[in-house]
Every structure is written in C-alpha cells, then in structure tokens.
Amino acid sequence: MAAIWGRAWRSMASHEGGDDGRSLQPTAGGERGSTSGTNYSTTTTHTTNMSERSLAFHPFTVLPTATVLEENADELGEEERVKKLEHIKSLVVLFCKDNNNSATERWLYELGVNWVLHLSHVSESGRSFISGQLLYLAGSWIEALFEINHYISVCFGGHLGKEKATTDDVGYEFLRFVQATLSKMLPFVDAIVAVRVSGRRGAGEPADEKLRALILVRDALSMASAQIMSSFSSSPCCEGYLSADLLARLDEAIWDTMEEANFSSCSRGTQRSPSIHKGTLSVINCINVLWANYGSVNRIIHDAFLRGEFVPENENVSHLINLTIQMARSLEEMVIRNSQSFPNQSLKFLFLINNFYFILQQLHTHCPLVFPIREHVGKIDSYIHSYIQVSWAPVSECLRNPTPCCFTRRSPLPRFESKFQQTYTVQKLWKVPAPEMRKRLRNAIVEEVIPVFTQFLKDNSNSTPRVTPQEMTKLLSGLFEG
Known part of the structure; x- marks a missing residue:
C-alpha cells in the first residue's frame, strides 16, 4: 500500500515541478538503518510551461480509508506480518534504551522522511528547504503517515487485540514510540502553514499548491487520528494525541489561503502577452x-x-x-x-x-445554474467587437471609405493590402489557447474584411490584387496559433 502511494506521489511530483524544471528533493544517504543526516541532490526534470501545467491541474486525489488500511493488513501473509512485528519490536526496544532519539530517527529514515528533522531549525531555513518542492514533500510525508498507520493495523489493530495492545508492555511502548516519531513529523505541519503564497509580497509557493498540500495533509492527519484512537482507545497516552486543535489550525490555514488566493495570485505588472494571466x-x-x-x-x-x-x-x-x-x-x-x-x-x-x-469555461463546469453566464458572455462579445474595431476595421476601411485624392485616381487597393499585411504580420503569432475561440475570432475577422474586399473587386474588375479573397481567407485561418 505504501509503495503504491509512493509511486503515485512521485509521478505527481515529476509532473508538477517548478517553472524552471529544477527541484531540490531529499535522497537517502548511507546504508539502510543509518541515522546519518539527509543528503540532497538537485534533479532536472522535463516540465511544460506554466500555462500548460496549470491548465491541466485537476487534483482529484482520494485518500485510502481506515477500512482499506485494515483490509490491506489482513491480506498480508503471516510470515510478512511476523517480520514487521519483529522489526517494530526491535525499534521499540531500542527506543526504550536510547532516550527516544536514534530509534525514532532510524524509523524516520526507513519511512523516507528523515528530512523533517531539518524543519526544527530556524523558520527561514525551513521555508528555504520547502521552497519549490511543497507537493513532493507533502506526498512523502503523507506516505510515511500511512505507513505508520499500516504498522498499527498489521501489528496491533485486530491482530493482538485492543486489550492486549493497551495493556501489554510492548503495545504501550509501541504507542509511545509512535507518538515520539510523529512528534518529530509534526513540525512539517507548522512549516506548510507558514509557507508564503507567491504574489504581491514577493517570492513564495503558488496558492493552489499550498492549498492542495494543506487539504491533503489535513485529511491524512484526520484519518491517522481516527485509526490510532480506534486501535488504542483505552490508553491514556491517546488523550490529546493528534488533537482537534491541530486539525482546527489546518482548517484555519486552509481558509486563510482561500482568501489570500484572491489577492496574492492576482499581482499586477506590465503584460507582454495576451495569453491567460x-x-x-x-x-x-x-x-x-x-x-x-x-x-x-x-x-x-x-x-x-x-x-x-x-x-x-x-x-x-x-x-x-x-x-x-x-x-x-x-x-x-x-x-x-x-x-x-x-x-x-x-x-x-x-x-x-x-x-x-477561460474563466467562463472553468466556472460553467462547477456551478452552471448560478454563475451569471449571460452577463459573462455579454462581456466577451463586447471585447470581441472592440478587438475587431481596433484591429481589423481600419483594414476594411481602406476600401469602404478610401481617402479622396484630388489630383490622381490611384486605387485604394495597395493601401488596403499594405494595411492587411501589416496587421496580419503583427498578430499572426499571437496566442488564443481555446480552439473554439480561435475559430470564432477568425470568422469574425473574415466577416469584417473579406466581403468588403470581394465587393471592391467586383466593382473594380480592372484591379489586380496581389492575393485573392480565397488566399486571404486561408491566411486568416492560421491566426492565433502562437
């Protein structure tokens, strides 16, 4: 189960790296079971640009339930369950001897999250460590949390029985061991709550990534708390364990991030591209x-x-x-x-x-019955009309109302063709990402320019254009591809 989570989160992280394609990811160093510090390596992965990455971002991640965890535990063979039980007992024995340090650090290493030990240092250092890899670290942390729950299900929940788990010395010390281990993992919760959202206040993490990490961590903690309370409900050590205050603090952070998303992500600045902001x-x-x-x-x-x-x-x-x-x-x-x-x-x-x-497309999906679609469509229609008037009406105007010339009978056709070529050259690489909107804009331009051009050629049969209306229409069909 934990391996499946690992593959899923690593796959997600590989598709959601930073804009520059580089992310600092923790890699285990030394032999298995070592308590040495975490090594770090900078890896380069292929990433799409921000627009493509964000447009495809629909995070419907489903966490496994406690029932699923118990079913997975039941599916383990007796030999594997015994191995897990003996391994965790050896860690618990070490935990009772070493004043809580090396055993918990060793387990954190085995769980792949010994990097949490670095988060207890200066907060600025913690923010620097998280920067650019928030979702990767959240996934690693959640995977470790579910692995801990898996150990509880395999070794104690339903196998040794609740009474034995809460009265047996090993069961009691195991709970203390789990509690000590999680106490070293919980600074990550403080770290993601403190993460700055990028925007008006400077560098930080994207608001949507912080929001997603907070929600997933909150749900994982809620599930872990329910699992632990279910397995060790009669133990006094469980009182206040993964308390409601912690979940309430995450709820508050989620709400604050929702509000901040309205402002920090909407930074102002000079726009150079007509693409989606x-x-x-x-x-x-x-x-x-x-x-x-x-x-x-x-x-x-x-x-x-x-x-x-x-x-x-x-x-x-x-x-x-x-x-x-x-x-x-x-x-x-x-x-x-x-x-x-x-x-x-x-x-x-x-x-x-x-x-x-883009806003219309997205919100129509979520709340079509209450979103003011007609008002929104009216605004888009108005913007399309204004775009045609400032961009292409001056082109057709060359033929519709040619500039009078008192001394010559020069044709307005060269001026029309020059104006068309100038406008087309400037705009041919502008980007309209939505195919249906590209088609609509092209049709609007054709309707503005081609009928006037065609009528002019009919009225002036002796004129010889450099391009025909059909060729001009074909040129316009290639606009807005970027």
Whole structure:
C-alpha cells in the first residue's frame, strides 16, 4: 500500500515541478538503518510551461480509508506480518534504551522522511528547504503517515487485540514510540502553514499548491487520528494525541489561503502577452482544488460563516458556490486592471477575451445554474467587437471609405493590402489557447474584411490584387496559433 502511494506521489511530483524544471528533493544517504543526516541532490526534470501545467491541474486525489488500511493488513501473509512485528519490536526496544532519539530517527529514515528533522531549525531555513518542492514533500510525508498507520493495523489493530495492545508492555511502548516519531513529523505541519503564497509580497509557493498540500495533509492527519484512537482507545497516552486543535489550525490555514488566493495570485505588472494571466491560472487552480475536496472545504467555509468571516450572497446555494462566485468576481476585476498595462489596444482586448473565456469555461463546469453566464458572455462579445474595431476595421476601411485624392485616381487597393499585411504580420503569432475561440475570432475577422474586399473587386474588375479573397481567407485561418 505504501509503495503504491509512493509511486503515485512521485509521478505527481515529476509532473508538477517548478517553472524552471529544477527541484531540490531529499535522497537517502548511507546504508539502510543509518541515522546519518539527509543528503540532497538537485534533479532536472522535463516540465511544460506554466500555462500548460496549470491548465491541466485537476487534483482529484482520494485518500485510502481506515477500512482499506485494515483490509490491506489482513491480506498480508503471516510470515510478512511476523517480520514487521519483529522489526517494530526491535525499534521499540531500542527506543526504550536510547532516550527516544536514534530509534525514532532510524524509523524516520526507513519511512523516507528523515528530512523533517531539518524543519526544527530556524523558520527561514525551513521555508528555504520547502521552497519549490511543497507537493513532493507533502506526498512523502503523507506516505510515511500511512505507513505508520499500516504498522498499527498489521501489528496491533485486530491482530493482538485492543486489550492486549493497551495493556501489554510492548503495545504501550509501541504507542509511545509512535507518538515520539510523529512528534518529530509534526513540525512539517507548522512549516506548510507558514509557507508564503507567491504574489504581491514577493517570492513564495503558488496558492493552489499550498492549498492542495494543506487539504491533503489535513485529511491524512484526520484519518491517522481516527485509526490510532480506534486501535488504542483505552490508553491514556491517546488523550490529546493528534488533537482537534491541530486539525482546527489546518482548517484555519486552509481558509486563510482561500482568501489570500484572491489577492496574492492576482499581482499586477506590465503584460507582454495576451495569453491567460498567471493570476487567472492560479485562482482557477485554487477553485479546482476546492471543488475536488467539496465536502471538507464546504465545512471549513461554514465554520468561517459562523465566525462572521464569510458572508454568502445567495443563501439558496452552498457556501462553496458562493465563495466561487466571489472569487470569480475578484478575478475578473484583476483581469481588467491588468489589461490596462497594454499599450496596444488590440493586445488589450485579446487578453480580456482569452482570460474571460477561460474563466467562463472553468466556472460553467462547477456551478452552471448560478454563475451569471449571460452577463459573462455579454462581456466577451463586447471585447470581441472592440478587438475587431481596433484591429481589423481600419483594414476594411481602406476600401469602404478610401481617402479622396484630388489630383490622381490611384486605387485604394495597395493601401488596403499594405494595411492587411501589416496587421496580419503583427498578430499572426499571437496566442488564443481555446480552439473554439480561435475559430470564432477568425470568422469574425473574415466577416469584417473579406466581403468588403470581394465587393471592391467586383466593382473594380480592372484591379489586380496581389492575393485573392480565397488566399486571404486561408491566411486568416492560421491566426492565433502562437
């Protein structure tokens, strides 16, 4: 089971590396069972650009339940179960002799998370260690937590019996050993809560990645707590163990990150490309994470509502739908603000089209019945009209209302062709990522330019164009591929 988790998380981490394709990942050093420190290596992996990576980001990760853990334990052969039991007993014996240090550090090494020992140092050092590999470390940490639960299921939960596990000396010391080990793992919770979100305050982790890590760690801790309490319910050591306060602190951090996603990811700055803004991607990714964890997130928002920190606009729908619409409205305002940085009006309107259409696509999936689709579509239509007017209407205007010439009868055709070529050359590499929007914009340009061109040639049969209307239409069909 733990091996399956390991493969899944390593696969996820390989697809979600930093933008530069480099991430610092812990690698075990020395022989197995060594208590030496963790070595670190910088690995290079292939990554897509931010837009491609974020657009594909839909984290529907499902954690195994306690029942699944027990079933996996039952499936173990007797020989393997005995080996695990003897191994953990040897660690417990060592734990009782060495004042809690080497045994727990050895187990952390075997679990692949001895890097947590570095998080007890200065907080800035901890943030530096986590930077760029938050999801990788969260996955490694959760895998270790489930392996600990697996040991509980295999060695004590249902095999030695609850009474024996809580009265037998080995069972009691095992619980203390687990408690001491987890106490050295819990600083990671503090570390991810303290992670800064990238945006207006400078460098940090993407809001959606922090949000995902917090939710997954919170759910894993909740499950681990239930498993431990179930196996050792009568032990006094269990009181306050993985307490509700810890889960409440994670709930609060999740809520704070939801709020911060509305602001930190929506940083302003000079735009050079009409593509989807990184702030748009980040907020939409956060919304995807929230909807992938609907039940737990809706409960957290309800708690914020009870504290007076969240005010729903529509009491007839869920809190998450209300929050989604509020986040979308803030996002639209951010997109409009960022569009003002474009000195080129054509780029400005194409930027608005790309971002508003992307928002529409994503939110229509989550809440089609309450999201103001008609209003949003109206804005997109208006931006398309404005784009055509500032970009291509001046091209057709060369033929529709040619500049009068008092002394010559020079044809307006060369000016039209020159204006078309100039506009086409500038815009042919601009990017519109959505295929249906690319097609719609191309059709709108064709409808603006080609009929006027065709009519001019009919009215001026002696004119010889450098390109025919059909050839011009073919050129326009290649726009916006990037």
